[in-house]
Amino acid sequence: MALTQRLHLRQSQALVMTPQLMQAIKLLQLSNLDLASYVEGELERNPLLERDSDSDLPGEPEPPQAEAAPDGDARAGDWMGEDLQTSRTEMETQLGTGLDNVFPEDSGQTTQRAGTEAPQPASEWVGAGSGGAEHGDYNLEAFVSAEPTLADHLAEQLSMAIADPARRMIGQYLIDLVDEAGYLAGDLETVAQKLGAPIAEVEAVLAILHGFDPAGVCARNLAECLAIQLKERDRLDPAMRSFVENLPMLANRQLAALKKICGVGDEDLADMIAEIRKLNPKPGLAFGATTVQPVIPDVFVRSGPDGGWLVELNSETLPKVLVNQSYYAKISKTARADGDKSYLAECLQTATWLVRALDQRARTILKVSAEIVKQQDGFFIHGVQHLRPLNLKTVADAISMHESTVSRVTANKYMATSRGIFELKYFFTSSISSADGGDAHSAEAVRHRIKQLIDAEDGHDVLSDDTIVDKLREAGIDIARRTVAKYREAMRIPSSVQRRRAKQAVSAM
Numbered sequence: 001m002a003l004t005q006r007l008h009l010r011q012s013q014a015l016v017m018t019p020q021l022m023q024a025i026k027l028l029q030l031s032n033l034d035l036a037s038y039v040e041g042e043l044e045r046n047p048l049l050e051r052d053s054d055s056d057l058p059g060e061p062e063p064p065q066a067e068a069a070p071d072g073d074a075r076a077g078d079w080m081g082e083d084l085q086t087s088r089t090e091m092e093t094q095l096g097t098g099l100d101n102v103f104p105e106d107s108g109q110t111t112q113r114a115g116t117e118a119p120q121p122a123s124e125w126v127g128a129g130s131g132g133a134e135h136g137d138y139n140l141e142a143f144v145s146a147e148p149t150l151a152d153h154l155a156e157q158l159s160m161a162i163a164d165p166a167r168r169m170i171g172q173y174l175i176d177l178v179d180e181a182g183y184l185a186g187d188l189e190t191v192a193q194k195l196g197a198p199i200a201e202v203e204a205v206l207a208i209l210h211g212f213d214p215a216g217v218c219a220r221n222l223a224e225c226l227a228i229q230l231k232e233r234d235r236l237d238p239a240m241r242s243f244v245e246n247l248p249m250l251a252n253r254q255l256a257a258l259k260k261i262c263g264v265g266d267e268d269l270a271d272m273i274a275e276i277r278k279l280n281p282k283p284g285l286a287f288g289a290t291t292v293q294p295v296i297p298d299v300f301v302r303s304g305p306d307g308g309w310l311v312e313l314n315s316e317t318l319p320k321v322l323v324n325q326s327y328y329a330k331i332s333k334t335a336r337a338d339g340d341k342s343y344l345a346e347c348l349q350t351a352t353w354l355v356r357a358l359d360q361r362a363r364t365i366l367k368v369s370a371e372i373v374k375q376q377d378g379f380f381i382h383g384v385q386h387l388r389p390l391n392l393k394t395v396a397d398a399i400s401m402h403e404s405t406v407s408r409v410t411a412n413k414y415m416a417t418s419r420g421i422f423e424l425k426y427f428f429t430s431s432i433s434s435a436d437g438g439d440a441h442s443a444e445a446v447r448h449r450i451k452q453l454i455d456a457e458d459g460h461d462v463l464s465d466d467t468i469v470d471k472l473r474e475a476g477i478d479i480a481r482r483t484v485a486k487y488r489e490a491m492r493i494p495s496s497v498q499r500r501r502a503k504q505a506v507s508a509m
Contacts, residue, residue, distance in 0.1 A: 020349075024357040028364065028405070031412035032296055032317035039319040039358075048328050048344075048351045052320035150182065150217075150287035151175055157212045162205070170197055170205045174218065182217040182284025183225070214283040222281060223247055229279045239264055243272050250276075253501040297416035299369040299424075301380065309380060311370045313362055314416075321358070323351045364401075368409045371395050372427050379427070380417060385449065387442040389431030433478045441477050447487045449475070454493055459503030464496040 030038060043049050154175045162168045173195060177186040188206065192199045209218040215232045219225035223244050230236040230244070239262045243250075249258045250273070259269050297314055304310045328348055335341050372395065378386030392403045392410075399406075410424035431440035450468060457463050463471070465484045472479050488495075494502070 020353040020357075023353060024360060025408065027357050027361050029408035029411050032298055032314075034412075036317075036319055039321060039354075042350075042354055043321065046347050046351050046354075048324050048347045049321050049354070050324050052322050148287060150178065150180065150284045153287055154178065154209070154212055154217065158209075161208055161212070166197070167201070167205050170195060170202055171209060174202075174206060174209060178218055178284065180284055181282040182214070182219070184218050184220050214280070214286055216280060216283040225281065225283070226276065226279050229283075230275070235275060239268070240272060240275070243276075252498065295414050295421055297414045297421050298365060299413070299415045301369075301373055301415055301417045303418070309373050309377070311366065311373055313366055318362055319358060321351075321355060323348070323355060364405065364409055365413060367399050368395060368401075368406055369415060369424065371398050372415075372424065374398075376427050380419070383419065385445050387427070387429065387445045387448075389440050389442045390428050392428060432483075434476050443487075446472070446477055446479065447491060449477070450484060450487055451491060451493070454488075454499070457499075459500065462496045462500040462503070 027035065027038070043051070155172065158168060158171045158175065162171055170191075173191060174184060174186070177184055177191070179185050184206070188202050189199060192202045195202070206218060210228050212218065216225040216229045219228055226247075227236060227241065227244050230240055236244075242262045243258065246258060246261055249261075255269065259265065262269070262272070264272070296317055298317055300312050300314060302310050328344065332341070332344055335344055372390075373380065375390050375394065375398075376388060378388060392406045396403045396406045410428070413424045414421050415424055426444070429442045429444045432443055432446055433440055449472065453463060453468055453471060465481050465488070468484050469479060469481050472484070493499075
């Protein structure tokens with residue numbers, strides 16, 4: 001067999017991941033907040049990008065325009081006429097009154113009249129008003145009150161409660177270990193080993209911190225936090241101490257065993273439970289609470305006049321940028337060096353691709369959202385019990401896109417409907433086969449059906465998982481018992497034994 005060399009021509013297609021394509025893919029999966037941050041960075045880096053002046057961004061209000069006055073009258077802005085004089089004598093003559101009680105004659109010079117005290121110079125505080133000193137070192141931020149954090153609040157109390165430098169250092173180290181809920185996150189033995197201090201000294205400092213405000217701060221667990229608050233209210237008697245030490249029994253509704261341990265009756269136990277409910281399990285949250293960022297929807301869905309659904313993008317979340325072609329044409333004429341020309345060409349290419357990528361992102365989100373609304377029409381009309389099983393491939397085939405593109409579009413995107421705000425991924429659920437051979441059921445709809453059955457039960461007829469399975473099969477849903485248990489635990493619903501015990505305890509009280 002002879003080996004020979006040949007030259008062939010072959011034509012093929014291949015996907016090349018260019019920087020522009022990578023940028024478009026990156027923008028597609030960003031949330032509206034991340035997208036706004038990314039565009040802000042591009043506006044700072046690229047001189048050819050600018051904001052769209054016609055966008056709905058809030059701007060400065062336009063100054064009011066004065067209407068034209070008739071001939072012979074004064075202008076609308078000059079209520080005293082065009083020949084308004086600025087000297088004191090002419091103003092007093094024109095106004096018909098003196099200006100002694102209005103303002104001094106000159107801001108730089110003051111005159112002292114006979115029998116009067118010398119005028120005081122303008123203070124720095126006068127600059128806060130409209131007629132104050134103009135050259136004062138005025139800082140508006142100095143008057144804005146900052147919200148104190150829990151660590152600052154505890155550090156202030158530490159400086160007044162402990163004078164010994166060694167103990168104060170231990171106390172500050174323990175304060176640094178306190179989380180936002182007010183609990184001590186570290187171990188005392190580890191703290192003593194790191195600081196080289198006796199464990200008894202660390203415990204003594206911790207006992208002092210337990211008396212700080214808010215009550216219950218620096219506790220190591222929930223029982224200690226509640227015990228500190230009860231001690232401050234002078235309610236920590238032996239029965240209450242035993243009650244606090246056995247809080248898991250209260251969570252499991254083992255009230256009979258709890259009464260036996262505490263040595264109290266039904267009435268006293270009810271009072272103790274009411275006392276515990278008045279306490280704050282997370283005292284540190286009163287300081288420096290993190291502001292919750294509300295969810296801003298990317299798509300709005302509303303009913304149309306013909307009975308269908310209208311899907312529209314939220315224009316407030318879409319950054320509006322333009323390529324300044326006139327600026328590019330102006331500065332490109334002055335560019336002489338090759339480096340300057342290549343830099344301008346790169347900026348123009350980047351800006352053009354960014355505008356196209358933002359437009360393509362908006363179109364893709366709208367297309368995917370419209371197909372989701374079409375597939376889940378029963379949900380928007382009747383509710384979650386009519387949610388259909390849906391996967392990425394179904395939507396991708398309907399709109400002629402790849403599954404990965406649909407997956408990126410539905411990540412971190414939200415849809416505002418008449419039934420609330422939902423993430424786009426909420427509408428993609430697995431399917432559960434039907435018992436009678438009909439259409440499959442959505443897993444989210446089955447979870448909703450299980451919750452409805454459990455909410456409708458009473459203390460004398462608590463449904464077990466097997467009973468729920470039988471009821472679901474009667475409704476045409478073929479589901480296994482372990483699946484019911486998994487869905488119930490995911491919704492944080494206790495078992496039938498725990499629910500029966502809790503409802504019996506409530507009815508007994």
